[in-house]
Amino acid sequence: DVMKELLGLKDLEKKVKSLLPVEEVIIVAGDSDLSPWVKKEMGRACVACMKEKLSDQSIVAVTGGTTMAAVADMMMPDPKQHGILFVPARGGLGEHVENQANTICAKMAEKATGNYRLLHVPDHLSQEAYQSLIEEPAVKEVLQLIKSSNIVVHGIGDAITMAERRKTSREDMEKIKQRHAVAEAFGYYFNQAGEVVHKVQTIGIQLEDIKRVQHVIAVAGGASKAKAIKAYMKQAPRSILITDEGAARALTGEP
Ligand code: BG6
Numbered sequence: 276d277v278m279k280e281l282l283g284l285k286d287l288e289k290k291v292k293s294l295l296p297v298e299e300v301i302i303v304a305g306d307s308d309l310s311p312w313v314k315k316e317m318g319r320a321c322v323a324c325m326k327e328k329l330s331d332q333s334i335v336a337v338t339g340g341t342t343m344a345a346v347a348d349m350m351m352p353d354p355k356q357h358g359i360l361f362v363p364a365r366g367g368l369g370e371h372v373e374n375q376a377n378t379i380c381a382k383m384a385e386k387a388t389g390n391y392r393l394l395h396v397p398d399h400l401s402q403e404a405y406q407s408l409i410e411e412p413a414v415k416e417v418l419q420l421i422k423s424s425n426i427v428v429h430g431i432g433d434a435i436t437m438a439e440r441r442k443t444s445r446e447d448m449e450k451i452k453q454r455h456a457v458a459e460a461f462g463y464y465f466n467q468a469g470e471v472v473h474k475v476q477t478i479g480i481q482l483e484d485i486k487r488v489q490h491v492i493a494v495a496g497g498a499s500k501a502k503a504i505k506a507y508m509k510q511a512p513r514s515i516l517i518t519d520e521g522a523a524r525a526l527t528g529e530p
Contacts, residue, residue, distance in 0.1 A: 278530055280306075282304055282520075284302045284303075284304060284307070284520065285501065287302055287520065287523050287524070287527065287529070288300045288301065288302050288507055288523075290400075290523075290527045290529075291443065291516070291523050291526055291527060293517070294404060294516045294527065295504075295505065295507075295508045295509075295516065296467060296508060296509070296511075296512060296513065297508055297513065297514055297515070297516045298513045298514060298515055299515040299516070300357050300515075300516050300518070301317040301320050301324065301515065301516070301517045301518070301526075302518055302519060302523050303317050303320050303496070303517075303518075303519050303520070304316070304519070304520050305519055305520055305521065306496070306497060306498055306520060306521025306522075307342075307519050307520055307521060308497035308499050308521055309521065313497075313519050313521070314342055314345040314346050314496065315348060317342065317346075317494055317496050317517050317518070317519060317521070318342075318345035318346040318347075318348055318349035318494075319344065319349045319350070320477050320517050321346045321428065321494050321517050322346060322349045322350055322351065323516065324492055324515060325426065325428065325492065326353060326355075326356075328425075328426055328489075328490045328492075329353075329355070329356055329358070329359060330355075330424065330521075331355065331356070331357060331358040332358055332422055333356075333358075333359050333360070333425050333426055334359075334360045334361075334362060334421075334423055334424040334425055334426070335359060335360070335362070335364050335383070335389075335424060335425075335426045335427075335428060335446060336363070336364040336421055336424035336426070336427045336428070336479075336480055336488075337361060337362075337363060337364060337376060337379055337380050337383060337429070338364045338365070338376050338379075338428070338429040338430055338460075338461060339363075339368065339370050339374045339375045339376040339377075339379055339430070339476060340364075340370075340374055340379075340430035341374060341430075342430045342494050342495060342496070343376075343379045343428065343429070343430050343494065344373065344374065344378075344379055346379075346383070346428065346494060347382040347383045348382075348386075350383050350386035350387045351387065352386070352387055352388040353387065355385055356388075356389060357388070357389070358389075358390075359384075359389035359390070359392040360384075360389060360390045360392065360420065361380045361381075361383050361384040361387075361389055361390070361391040361392075361457070361480065362380060362392050362394070362417060362421050363376035363377050363379075363380045363393060363394045363421075363423065363426060364376055364391075364424075364429060364461060364479055364480045365394070365426060365432060365461055365462055365477050365478065365479030365480055366394045366396035366397075366398075366400075366477035366478045366479050367396055367397050367398035367399075367477055368441060368462045368475050368477060369399070369441030369442050369443065369475070370420040370440070371439060371440075374440075376394075377393045377394065377395075380393065380435075381393065381490050383518075384508065385402060391421075392416075392417045392420055393417070394414070394418075394421070394478070395414075395476060396408055396414065396475070396478055396481060398441075398475075399476070400476050400477060400478075402476075404469060404470050405478065408478060409411075409470060409478055416476070417512035418478060418479065421438065421479050421480055422484060423478070424480075424488060425488065425489045425490065426448060426488070426489065426490045426492065427480065427485055427488045427491045427492070428492045428494065428525060429460055429491075429492070429493055429494070430460070430493075430494055430495055431458060431459070431460045431493055431494075431500060431503050431504055431507050432455050432458070432459040432460070432495070432500070433457070433458070433459070433500055433502070433503045434451060434456035434458055434459045434464050434465070434503065435451070435452070435456075436499075437459040437464075438451050438456075438464070439501070441475070442496070447473065448485065450472075450473050451459065451464050451472070451473050454466060454472035454473065455467065455472070456473060457502050457503055457506045458502070458504070458506040458507040459503070459507075460481065460493070460502035460507050460511075461480060461485075462474060462475035462477060463475075463482055465506050465507050465509075465510075466476050466506065467506050468506070468509060468510075469500075469506050469507060469508070469509030469510035470510065472523050473482060481486065483510075485511075485512045486512040488512070490515070491511075491513070491514040491515065492514065492515045492517060493507075493508075493511070493513055493514045493515070493516050493517065494517045494518075495516075495517075495518060495522065496517075496518045496519030496522045497521050497522055498521040498524070498525040500521055500522050501522045501525035502519065503528045504516070504522055504526065505526055
């Protein structure tokens, strides 16, 4: 914290908090666009934050992404956290295995010596497949756990970056561009006003569900995500934002 004072990060946190409707802002030094270790620092900050909020019976829902992978990397066993259950927030969203929520969820549980349950559902579900899958007892059970999670930890992405990273169809790509999506979280795409303009069809947590979750922690950094963070937060359920200096300075318009 002495370091934070010295670097002026405390002031920056206050400034970002005054600009966004968030509960709390935690900023780490550096810009993860330029220095990969900054992601790990956000991971460390997130783990510390989770530790404060977790209790023995907590159910933690997590999304995928490289930032969440960094959070998983920094996870440590905590005697207070033995009964913790990790679940993926949503089903398949078209990510590579290492970026998938299932992978991250299992890794977090392993590192924290907690338990985990996975959601085995394919990407690009048709309406019929979706309807029958959610009736499958095994899926239903995990869905029930996901919906009763007390903590959600998630990443935020730039809309086009995410649409390109997932193998988004030409049709959906057109839609995402035409509707000026700038942010992505949980498989939802948002425009500058924070309105949903497109959504990937999968099961798991829906945006409405997040409003009922006790603690929501969003982890996203890098100057390139400033626009996405700002847009997403406009209408997002009240969250704790963990970000880096790069994103924060871009957000506040500071050099
Ligand atoms: C995805 C999440 O896996 O990761 C997205 O489902 C999120 O909601 C994205 O936007 C962020 O990825 P990264 O690699 O920038 O942390």
